[in-house]
Amino acid sequence: MxxxxxxxxxxxxxxxxxxxxxxxxxxxxxxxERSLRFQLILTFSFCILAAVLASSVVNLLTEDMYRRPYVDYSYSMESMDWETRDLARRIQEGEVEDNQYLQELMNRAQELRGVQMLLVDLDGKVLMKSSRATESQVDLYSVISKAMELRSGQNWQGERQEFTAFYPVELNGQKGYVIARGIPEATIQYQVEFNGFVPFSFVLVFFYLFYRFTKRKTGYIEELAASLLVISQGKLDHRVNVRGEDELGSLARNINRMTEELQENIERERRAERTKAELITNVSHDLRTPLTSVIGYLRLLRDNAGSEQERSEYTRIAYEKAEHLKRLVEDLFEYATLSGQGVQLHRQHVSLTGMLEQLVEEYVPLAEEQQLTFCKKLPADRIYVSVDPEKFVRVLENLFSNAIKYGHKPGNIDISLMREGEGVRLTVANKADDLSNEDLRRMFERFYRVEKSRSRKTGGTGLGLAIVKSIVELHGGSIRAELQEGILSFHIWLPADAQEAR
Missing domain, CATH: 1.20.5 (Single alpha-helices involved in coiled-coils or other helix-helix interfaces)
Structure with missing residues (x-):
């Protein structure tokens, strides 16, 4: 409760x-705040109300200037007509008991309204009349014509003249008419003529307020138009001022976003052009150097220059240069294949832990020759992934080869594997020289090499890490490089195998 x-x-x-x-x-x-349409509706409504209020005030202040008096008899004539109709109703409904009472009613109407009352038969003979009436016979045709003329709205204003009203009645079984005659009293009425100040003030106030309230929005639209013109002239660093949360504010934000994206696309195209130029230069350099050596040594062999031992050395060097040229062409072909559309992956349910252990064992002798030691940090249980074994082995080989080639000697190559989120993270780390942020950012670009001289002794083709990134991304993963306290780490993230998740 x-x-x-x-x-x-x-x-x-x-x-x-x-x-x-x-x-x-x-x-x-x-x-x-968020709807420009609603703002315009409210502004329009407020301006209309303000204009109506202003025009009403103007009308009150100026209406006396446009009021014209005139003489009106309609109120008195309506009173006479109502008195006659009321008397006829009483007679018709039997409220009049005798002729004496009827006479009193007719005399009272005469005193109150100043009208002569007559009761006549169908022939116009006067059967009863008020005290001031003198007629004994009435011309019904004239009375009816005049009464109908007045009922039709004629002569209600203007000159003062006699008013006549009549209504049919039946008294004691005899049919007749109740007729009223009299001069109506005049009343002074006022007629308001057209006041030009009222519509003028309405239009003036409405347009002034609407202009004032919408000036800020229209000015903002002009500012957006001017900004678009500036942007169209190629000044992509120009930004539009964002004002409000309505559609215009959203338009300004979209213009800024469009400009930023356009600027980024143009910058991306410029980088692509520079990369293209660098690609042509690098490919030309990397192909021309071994090819020049091969041609030079073959020319010496053709000309039988040098001793037998020297020609044998020329043959060996030419062969090595040809092998290097072959590897470069193969790397170019592999990168072009991985970067193209429709690359097919032959995925298998593979133990990444076992793959790492097997591949590390194969690289241990090469690492020991360079005074490097592999340090593995692998989980006790097997971690499975769905990968193309042949292509993913290429990823690991490139990372291990880079660590052996560029790692500080003596030193360690740390390999770790762990679960992370809905996938696994593989890390290959070793001590390395200091690298700039640009080197870390561009390390996975094709033909980019930290060593700018592009010497074959200190660098490879510049495609290894680009191939690694392409293969990892084809598997739905990601790769990044970071340098902390002299340790260069490559982190690969791969989604976990769906079979293992089940």
Missing amino acids: RTLFRWLSPIRWIKTAYRWTKTGFFFLVEYC
Whole structure:
């Protein structure tokens, strides 16, 4: 019962209504801020109301200038007509008991309205009349014509003339008419003529307020148009000022976003052009150097230059250069294949832990020759991934080869594997020279080499890490490089095998 009374409490309902009103008010304000259409509707409505109010005030101040008096008899004539109709109704409904009472009614109407009352038969003979009436015979045709003329609206204003009204009645079984005649009293009425100040003030106030209230929005639209013109002239660093949360503010944000994206696309195209130029230069350099050596040594062999031992050495060097040229062409072909569309992966359910252990064992002798030691940090349980074994082995080989070639000697090559989120993370790390942020960012670009001289002794083709990145991304993973305290780490993330997740 107490809960019921609390629920029916008026204070509770007042608080609830206040909260709803407050919530609705804030919602309306927020909607108004976000909707340009609603802002225009409110502005238009307010301007209309203000213009109506202003024109009403102007009309009150100037209406005396346009009021014209005139003499009107209509009120007195309507009173006479009403008195006649009321008398006829009383006679018709039997409220008049005798002729004496009827005579009193006719005399009273004469005293009150100043009208002569007559009761006539169908031939116009006067059967009864008020005290001031003198007629004994009435021309019904003339009376009816004049009464109909007045009823049709003629002669209600203008010159003062006699008014006539009549209504049919039946008294004691005899049909007749109740006729009233009299001169109506004049009243002074006023007619308001057209006031030109009223519509002028309405139009003036409406357009002035609408112009003032919309000036900021129209000015902002002009500012957006001017900004678009500046951007169209190629000044992509120009930004539009964002004002408000409505459609114009959203348009400004979209213009800025479009400009930023266009600027990024242009910069990307410029980088692509520079990369293309670098690609042509690098490919030309990397192909020309071994090819020049091969041609030079073959020319010496053709000309039988040198001793037998020297020609044998020329043959060996030419063969090595040809092998290097072959590897470069193969790397170019592999990168072009991986970068193209429709690359097919032959995925298998593979133990990444076992793959790492097997491949590390194969690289241990090469690492020991360079005074490097592999340090593995692998989980006790097997971690499975769905990869193309042949291509992913190429990823590991490139990372291990880079670590052996560029790692500080003596030193360690740290390999770790762990689960991370819905995938696994593989890390290959070794001590390395200091690298700039640009080197770390561009390390996976094709033909980019930290060593700018592109010497064959200190660098490879510049395609290894680009191939690694392409293969990892084909498998739905990602790779990044970071340098902390002299340790260069390559982190590969791969999604976990769906079979293992089940």
